Amino acid sequence: MIRRLAVAVAVAGLVGCAHTPKPAVTETAVAPPPAAPPKEAPAPAAPAPDLTAELAAALRGTTVFFDFDSDQLKSDGMAALQRVSEVLRRHPDVHVKVEGNCDERGTEEYNLVLGERRATAARKYLLALGVGEQQVDTISYGALKPANAAHTEEAWSQNRRDELTVAAK
Numbered sequence: 001m002i003r004r005l006a007v008a009v010a011v012a013g014l015v016g017c018a019h020t021p022k023p024a025v026t027e028t029a030v031a032p033p034p035a036a037p038p039k040e041a042p043a044p045a046a047p048a049p050d051l052t053a054e055l056a057a058a059l060r061g062t063t064v065f066f067d068f069d070s071d072q073l074k075s076d077g078m079a080a081l082q083r084v085s086e087v088l089r090r091h092p093d094v095h096v097k098v099e100g101n102c103d104e105r106g107t108e109e110y111n112l113v114l115g116e117r118r119a120t121a122a123r124k125y126l127l128a129l130g131v132g133e134q135q136v137d138t139i140s141y142g143a144l145k146p147a148n149a150a151h152t153e154e155a156w157s158q159n160r161r162d163e164l165t166v167a168a169k
Contacts, residue, residue, distance in 0.1 A: 054087055054091075055087060055091075055094065055166055058083050058084050058086070058087040059084065059096075059164055059165070059166070062080045062081070062083070062084055062163070062164045063080070063147075063161050063162070063163050063164075064077035064080060064081065064118075064122055064161060064162040064163075064164075065077060065157065065158075065160060065161050066118055066160045066161065066162075067160070068103075068156075068160065069106075069114070070160075071114065071117035071118045071120075071121045072121070073121055073122065073125055077122070077162075078125065081122060081125050081126055081129070082129060084096065084126065084164060085126050085129035085130065085131050088126065088131045088132075088135050088136075089129075089130050089131060092132055092135065094135065094166065095134070095135050095136070095137065095166070095167040096126075096135065096136055096137070096164050096165065096166060096167055097136075097137045097138070097139060097164070097165050097166075097167035098119040098122045098123050098126075098136060098137070098138045098139075098162050098163075098164055099115075099119065099138075099139050099140075099141055099145075099162060099163045099164075099165065100114070100115030100116055100117070100118040100119030100120075100122075100138065100139070100140040100141065100162055101115055101118070101140075101141050101142070101143070101145055101146070101147070101159055101160070101161050101162070101163065102114050102115050102118075102142050102143045102159065102160060103143060103146070103155075103156035103157075103159040103160050104143045104146065104151070104156070104159070105143075105156065106143070108142060108143070111142035111143045112140050112141075112142040113140070114140075114142070115140030115141055115142045116138065116139075116140035118140075118160075118161075118162050119138035119139065119140055119162055120138055121162075122138075122162045122164075123136045123137075123138050137167055143159070146158075146159045147159050147161065
């Protein structure tokens, strides 16, 4: 029995105690910990409404036409001015210029006065709709800036108008 025990210990020593050498310890650079994920940049602020586009849309088609020798606003002109007033009320820092125009008939002095009366009629209507006084200026060009240079009733009807433009302040 002792012999068997000795053989078992010897065999166990040969099989189980095999020594494998450990690799030599060398100094190596320690890898840095993984970088933290980059912080997300804060979401950009919502862009300001494109006021230029809004004004362009409001002013598009905003020509107010008048009857011969009249400064009375017609219903289609009032509707156009209502659209403009909505934008101007939302943006009190925006200014418009109402340009009064006439056809070529009449004296230069008369047409300048009539153009001013037409521009003033549009301005008063905008103010009645709640637009600030400082937002609306007027100018009369009389017959100096015709939309249509022909000498026909159709051309003259196109020239009897107010046009609105964004004014620099």
